[in-house]
Amino acid sequence: MQHMNQSHQNPSFFLLMGIPGLEASHFWIAFTFCSMYALAVLGNIAVLLVVRSEPALHQPMYLFLCMLSTIDLVFCTSTVPKFLALFWANAAEIACAAQMFFSHGFSAIDAGIFLAMAFDRYVAICDPLHHTSVLTHAVVGRLGLAALLRGVFYIGPLPLLIRLRLPLYRTQIIAHSYCEHMAVVTLACGDTRVNNLYGMGIGFLVLILDSIAITASYVMIFRAVLGLSTSDARLKTLGTCGSHICAILVFYIPIAVSSLTHRFGHHVPPHIHILLANFYLLIPPILNPIVYAVRTKQIRERLLHIIKSGTQHRDK
Structure with missing residues (x-):
């Protein structure tokens, strides 16, 4: 990497450092993240294929699950391939705005889908007679669109505020493996209070x-x-909420730990901050398909049927 001790005016690109203090282990660490990324991609594609191929699963809960799987695929793909290229090929240069928007934006969209899923469970249990009439496919689509627009509205200003309010930087080297918002803001020379407050407000x-x-x-x-x-x-009814509750915990616990550690864990070593942030990118996309496959009989049976049919077809 180049030495960049002077200030930089509106840099067109930044350089990712990876995991400071663990540079010598980047090559081997990347295998862990590559394996996790492969699991996330395969698991979420499997969910999409299972729901698409089984008409009985074309219900609001499973349509929201398909949205969640699509979002998770975009979410982890917006960052993981880049830091694998960084770890394996030292491809450090990056234009941050797009990655920042997709990584933070699709995380916010995820949260909106969980809200929609909570509404679905509320109607299904508290007003079951009107569930199909209230949550039609058109309504499900509008709720998904609302989650998408909300994520864009929340996160769209982040890269714009950085571009417009923070033109001068001490260095172009980001001590991180992807363009996390606060990792970029801390490099700026100007007044970062608005950026900090907006980021905390979205959180x-x-x-x-x-x-x-x-x-x-x-x-x-x-x-x-x-x-x-x-x-x-009571147990049967609560069982229909089990997958959603598990998915919510899988989503909110890592993001809460990562955010709180980043903002208040000043005594935590930098490489722990970054490893937590990296695992946050992959833990929900990996675990969501597993949770729904384990806890949802229809998905589990259909997935086993697809695997069995594929095996039989290959043996012929």
Whole structure:
């Protein structure tokens, strides 16, 4: 890498460092992330194929799951191939705006889909007679579009604020393996308060307000479940929410840990910050298909049928 001790005016590109302190291990660390990325891609493509091929799964919950799988594919693909190229080929140069938008934007879209899924579970359990009439395919599509537009609205200003308000940088070298918003902001020479406040505000909206809305929906769901006459009915009804609850925890716990560690864990070594951020990119896309395949009988059976048919076809 070039030495860049002087200030830089509106740089057209930045240079990723990877994981500071672990440069000697980049080559081997990349194999772990490559394996995780392959699992994420295969798992989410499998979910899309299973739902597409099984008409019985063309229900709101599974349509939202397809949206989630598509978003997860874009989310991890926007960053992981680049830092694999960095680790294996030292391809450090990057134009940050696009990657920042896709990585943060699709994370916000994910959160919007989880809100829509919580609404689906609320209607399905609290007002089951009207579930099919309320959550038609058109409504599901509009909710997905709303989640997409919300993510764009939330995250679109991040690269613009950096471009317009922070033209001067101490260095072009980012001590990170992808263009994380705060990793870029900390390099700026100017006043970064607006960028910091906007970033924290988006984190508050996604982490806090969305969590409150999802929690409120589940409070009403649990109240409805407790009103059921038998324990078997209560367990069966709650079972339909199990996959969604697990997926929410898989999404929110890593992002909360990564965000809190980045902002308040000043005593945590930098390589731990970055490893946590990298794992956050891959843990939800890997675990979401597993959670739904394990907990959803229709998906599990259809997936096994596809695998069995493929094996038989290959043996012929």
